[in-house]
Amino acid sequence: MLFTIALIAAVLALAYHFYIKIFFYWERKGVPCEKPLPVIGNMKGIGSKYHFRNINQQIYDQFKGKSSFAGMYMFFRRTAMITDLDLIKQVMIKDFNYFQDRGAFNNPRDDPLTGHLFALEGDEWRSMRHKLSPVFTSGKMKQMTGVIVDVGHRLANTMDKLVKVSKVDDGNVEIKDLCARFTTDVIGSCAFGLECDSLQDPNAEFRQKGREIFTKRRYPQSVQAFVFTNPKLAKLLRMKILPDEITKFFMSAVKNTVDYRLKNGIKRNDFIDQLIQLRAEDQEAAKSGKGIDLSKGLTLEQMAAQSFVFFVAGFETSSSTMSFCLYELAMQPDIQQRVRDEIENVLAEVEGGELNYDSLAKMSYLDQVVAETLRKHPLLPHLIRECNREYKVPNTDIVLDKGVNALIPVHNIHHDPEIYPDPEKFDPSRFDPEEVKARHPMAYLPFGDGPRNCIGLRFGKVQAKVGLVSLLRRFKFTASNRTEVPLILSKKAFLLGTENGMYLRVEKI
């Protein structure tokens, strides 16, 4: 009896100690902060009442201009929200060595597909990024554009069929899923070497798996939250995160393609070809290199993990960008027509009128339209960096400890009326060259910045633009009786997305 009471008292004391240690961290440091609740910190209502960008907005509005950063708690994680653009530049670029990692879960030993570029840390990340950078040069992009343009034709043909049947329903077409099928086919082709043809068949296996990545869970929500907030402990406990059938599917997709290409000597100038070039001659020797040493090349698991992240990071982001863009163009027909005129004018100069990397680069207004789309609708609400050693914040006496997170509130910066007047207005002239020059370089971060920015930035933009050009040449987009004004955004998904898809009236030109 006495023992039990002592035990309970000890546990309570420990929990209290832990609570004080964690949740009074910012107060002890003298950093202005939003008051946390036990366990959930400042995450009250996340995914139900609020999206992450709403939670960030409360803190941003309260502290911006008063302090270069403010304290918050993502569950147990002590997080510094940085609101000052100069300090953001310091963290992302100048003092990058302190803030190299994201503190995301990865456990390549037990869960091979988590050994991908987005989640890797330390030296493993460094050597993988170094290995993969040549895969994304503009020269390589140029070679891959042909594959993307082909899929663009299929996109327009599929739209043609949808338009015919939509006549009875006020011309309504659901744009979001169609765009996702386009980018699934592009990335399936470039990163897995497969003709997935989800444009033809909306339920193609690859598209199914793409949806499942965002919907299927290995564990219930609570265990999931534990893994994400305690990634190091979870790795130590040898926990996994991906459901086995997803791992099996993507591993075998890559293995089959690699075997097939090697056996038949096929080259297509896509991601898979380049990963094959990086492949280890001797798979066993590569494995014995403790996983960190990539000087011998990539193992099949490492190749599959990179293909997997290209797919995950590439299809939803680019397809959402396309559908947000079409939505804004449907709301402003004059801007839509101006983009279309530019496309036709540029292509009239090209032999055969066919789109390619160079003609795409000449479409400067299209570039501004896509840039403004990503300003108003940045896919990631914020960026995260984890401090890997003590960091004295410039112009303050405050030292951030190892393990503390820095959060860069991209969505809130993009919607700050002091930076972008009338932020809800879609206005591509914000990206006129002299306007861009006049703004702080950290005022626009849809792809992050510094050495850990989006490696697929060029690919993502080319992909979205090819899709948009294919559609805008042949179709006109307007608001239908199902178009939401304003759009209803999902609170559940981490990436910015609509709650009910995206309906527009589409007509053949």
Ligand code: HEM
């Ligand atoms: C419009 C499309 C896209 C958007 C808006 C986007 C956005 C982002 C953002 C915000 C980050 C985090 C950057 C940071 O923390 O500073 C990121 C990282 C990343 N993205 Fe993208 N992305 C897009 C397309 C793509 C594509 C097509 C690929 C691959 C083919 C890709 C692969 C990656 C990878 C691998 C990382 C992690 C890089 C690293 O940690 O070294 N992304 N992306």
Ligand SMILES: *[C@@H]1O[C@H](CO)[C@@H](O)[C@H](O)[C@H]1NC(C)=O
């Ligand atoms: C939109 O219009 C079509 C045809 O006029 C009609 O059948 C449909 O019910 C309408 N949908 C909504 C949501 O009002």
